[in-house]
């Protein structure tokens with residue numbers, strides 16, 4: 256996949272990713288128009304399908320609201336690259352099928368507006384604007400399995416209805 | 420068998436293994452699954468999408484109305500309605516309705532729904548609160564919750580553990596909140612990412628369950644998966660009070676392996692205040708005295724228990740809330756509210772000019788019943804002060820314990836209780 260970078264700082268919390276005032280909603284179409292609203296008012300107008308959020312450490316800290324990755328994914332973001340993720344956000348993203356990569360070097364080496372090429376399977380990230388090439392931390396095997404099935408819901412569906 | 424931390428013991432036991440090590444990925448059976456009005460509706464939708472019809476075991480489910488109740492608007496009413504219907508269809512006994520409910524993290528322990536050694540997940544980040552009674556309890560998302568409903572188990576990565584040794588006798592006006600704000604300021608908001616905090620030391624051992632709840636509740640504010648306190652005689656006495664008679668003592672093995680050890684001496688600790696916009700921004704209250712406040716909130720799953728209101732009441736009784744400040748008191752549960760009334764504190768709070776709200780998350784999540792306007796400043800005993808958390812994105816919230824909150828409400832500005840009395 257290839258997309259344009261939206262660059263943010265450390266500790267981007269779920270309260271700015273999707274404020275609680277919108278959390279009486281839980282579908283992508285209702286949440287996406289408010290993604291990152293309290294952090295970057297123009298994000299939703301500027302973001303295009305396939306774009307990439309690149310952020311510092313502890314991305315997605317704060318509440319357990321799954322509305323946060325749903326809002327980001329719904330806005331068109333294809334991948335989030337961060338130095339590290341808060342653990343519930345990390346789980347939620349895997350579970351709903353929003354690709355995330357932990358790669359501090361790629362974060363250091365990418366700026367707002369850069370074009371990145373990403374291979375989610377291998378974790379390889381290439382900066383096409385500034386020429387840089389990195390490899391993200393690989394997911395543990397069990398998590399790979401959930402991701403390859405398309406998220407936790409698909410995994411549970413497969414377990415509840417095993418192919419006879 | 421190798422020596423294990425408390426979290427490792429609980430995960431080994433719940434996954435049927437002799438022992439586990441940090442980094443292991445496993446499926447473990449859960450003892451309870453907590454959902455609230457704000458997270459359950461999405462889980463119900465995902466649960467149906469999974470092709471599931473019946474939950475694995477209805478006695479595992481706890482469903483609590485707390486975040487947007489009494490319903491703040493039509494959508495919020497629908498969220499509660501979805502959860503109510505689901506609880507009914509699935510035969511969930513531990514469903515808590517408005518009026519008989521309260522903030523989930525007070526309801527779960529006080530209703531005897533957790534005990535030492537349990538593994539709990541909840542679609543709420545402060546599920547880590549139950550570490551106060553020696554459980555491994557952690558926040559998950561709505562899809563996780565739906566999976567746990569369907570399977571009775573969930574995937575976990577065994578976390579490493581940071582041992583936090585807290586020693587020393589606390590000074591007057593300094594309490595559990597000051598201790599945990601101080602610890603988080605040392606760790607940073609991501610200092611315990613993917614890890615568990617295990618609390619030890621004579622300061623923790625001397626704390627009652629209300630105070631331990633404050634400590635464990637904020638573990639997630641350092642990024643931790645959970646904040647566990649070994650269960651001791653104080654835990655067992657509390658468990659009996661809430662009707663659990665088979666609770667056990669639980670501690671780490673003496674030679675368990677820790678990621679690191681943080682030692683904190685709190686004998687000289689001053690009352691702490693965390694500045695906007697991070698809970699890790701704690702400083703001595705003296706550094707921020709004089710800050711004008713439009714609103715003070717005493718309550719939430721962090722400091723909304725009887726001991727917290729006792730601290731506030733001692734300072735507020737016979738006094739008046741400053742004319743330019745609003746004071747909100749939020750008892751965590753109906754039973755706690757009844758206690759405030761029985762002790763006469765409720766009347767004293769109202770007499771002072773405070774408003775007592777129903778047991779709700781309301782102002783803590785910027786939902787309703789006390790949201791901040793543009794540029795307003797608050798001092799809250801809650802656990803988070805991120806941008807926009809409590810209202811308008813330009814509003815600011817300082818975090819403190821109930822003593823600083825009470826005297827600051829009287830003065831209308833951040834005040835050090837040591838100086839006032």
Ligand code: SF4
Pocket residue numbers: 485486522523524543545719720721779780783784801802
């Ligand atoms: S009181 Fe605040 S922190 Fe606690 S559960 Fe409610 S919203 Fe979350």
